[in-house]
Amino acid sequence: MSALTPGFRGGRRTVSDRVPPGQYLTEGFPVLSAGPTPVVDTGEWSFTVVNEVGERVSWDWAAFSRLPHESPTVDIHCVTRWSKLDTTWRGVSVDTLLAEVATAADFAVVHSVDGYTANVPLQDLTDGQAWVVTGYEGAPLAAEHGGPARFLVPHLYFWKSAKWVSGITLHDEDQPGFWERAGYHDYGDPWLEQRYQSGW
Amino acid sequence: MDHFVDGNALAGSLRQVFRPDITTAEARCAGCGAVRPVADFRVYTAAPGAVARCAACGQVTLQLVQSPGALWLGMSGLSYLRFPPPGR
Amino acid sequence: MTVWQQARLVERLRETDSAVTLVFEPEEWSGHLAGQHADIRLTADDGYQAVRSYSLAGPVEEGRVVFTVQRVLGGEVSTYLCDDLPVGAYVEVRGPVGGWFVWRGTDTRPVMLLAGGSGIVPLQAMVRQRRALGSRVPFRLLYSVRTPEDVIYADELARPEGGVDVAVRYTREAPPGARRAPRRLGLVDLNTHGWPAEFEPMCFVCGPNGFVEAAANMLITLGHDRHRIKTERFG
């Protein structure tokens, strides 16, 4: 057991009942990065959905912008223990995107332009639970937070909400993503503290 | 400015599991084939785990995640590690 | 196997307004190489932990190890270590670690040290190791720092021993009467105060990310071989 360090609290704030166990509230918006911030030109960006038999649908920036947009206000929970309440985003519901593809798949992998991936069961992406967002708090999404477009699936730990998102692939079987292959939980429910794959 | 440190910074975590000092071993990047000491990796620590990337091509070489139950070391981006003979 | 052990803070010494030297007494410490670091772990009463790396500032003396910590604005661990950790209290340490960014007294090449801000710490450890060994290997230290008030180890740097050249360069505010206007370290500074590439010096570069990137690139521009440039980024 580790010794306590007298008076050390870390950068943590108050706890509320909207904050899952083991999390603390932050007012800022910490930037997490597992690599350099990619420069993504909206002129070259596209979003592609590929179903389990390889059929694909793509939207370029202009076509994506014409899709119906929503402005969800949600709480977000990062596995590095910060949570942020009432964040407002602007983007397209994943329901809208999936309406264009036929699928009987159970699982999805979200892909980023830099090769990052995250796996999510498909049923967690439908019925208004997930978005592809291009705006944050009334402004275009900053590159450090995943702009021009990131994924948003706020009921799971925030690593599932891939930055610099480029598409979704649909699969019959679960395929662990970047962090899920390295010890993080396949599902990642913050209220159940599903942070890690089980240990011993 | 990107926030990363050098592979040196992994020494403490790796020493917990390996007897030789991995940061002085030479590593071959599975992406571009560059052979450089692990200490030359670029290590991003502002993340759920530490992510080491090849300084030449940027490909992920190591991922290190410390959970209460386990230490995970992902090495999918490395084709080999080469150690000097003992005592050098 | 290097594992966590307890270390008691026995002394705290002010270096500058924003940097302190902390002397710890670990349970056991058999020694280390100049340039190595240790990880320090802090634990809050609810179990929350934070780990950061800190360079060993000099050779171990009577079982005591020395760190110098620069306060980073809003920094979780550095502000606690600089302002709050009371003498007599314990932290956990893991080390020494890192066998790459080290100077061994057995290497006889000239040594060039390029420090930015708190990056002076492991480089001064090499100077101190040289002193402890009575080594004659020629050293040049080029230290880039914001203002004269930010110079860590100022007294020691003002009186270097024979064979150690020290030059301090200011980026924001120079001392009164200085001929060089404050600015970032440039090729001219490296040309004037560094070793020529033909001497094939070992180059150690340490400090914040941007500084290390810029300084290492300048060394390459000046013809230094990539294999003789070792870097340690503080983040």
Ligand SMILES: Cc1cc2nc3c(=O)[nH]c(=O)nc-3n(C[C@H](O)[C@H](O)[C@H](O)COP(=O)(O)OP(=O)(O)OC[C@H]3O[C@@H](n4cnc5c(N)ncnc54)[C@H](O)[C@@H]3O)c2cc1C
């Ligand atoms: C191998 C190694 C050796 C090191 N040796 C020393 C040493 O001898 N002395 C020393 O003071 N530090 C040293 N550092 C840096 C140290 O490990 C911490 O990163 C630093 O103290 C900041 O930690 P923090 O918890 O206070 O800040 P955090 O809470 O982690 O960060 C707060 C904010 O400051 C930024 N930040 C983080 N680090 C720095 C930095 N170094 N400079 C400017 N901004 C930063 C972050 O991006 C963040 O926005 C070393 C780092 C490494 C990898």
Ligand SMILES: [Zn+2]
């Ligand atoms: Zn590579």
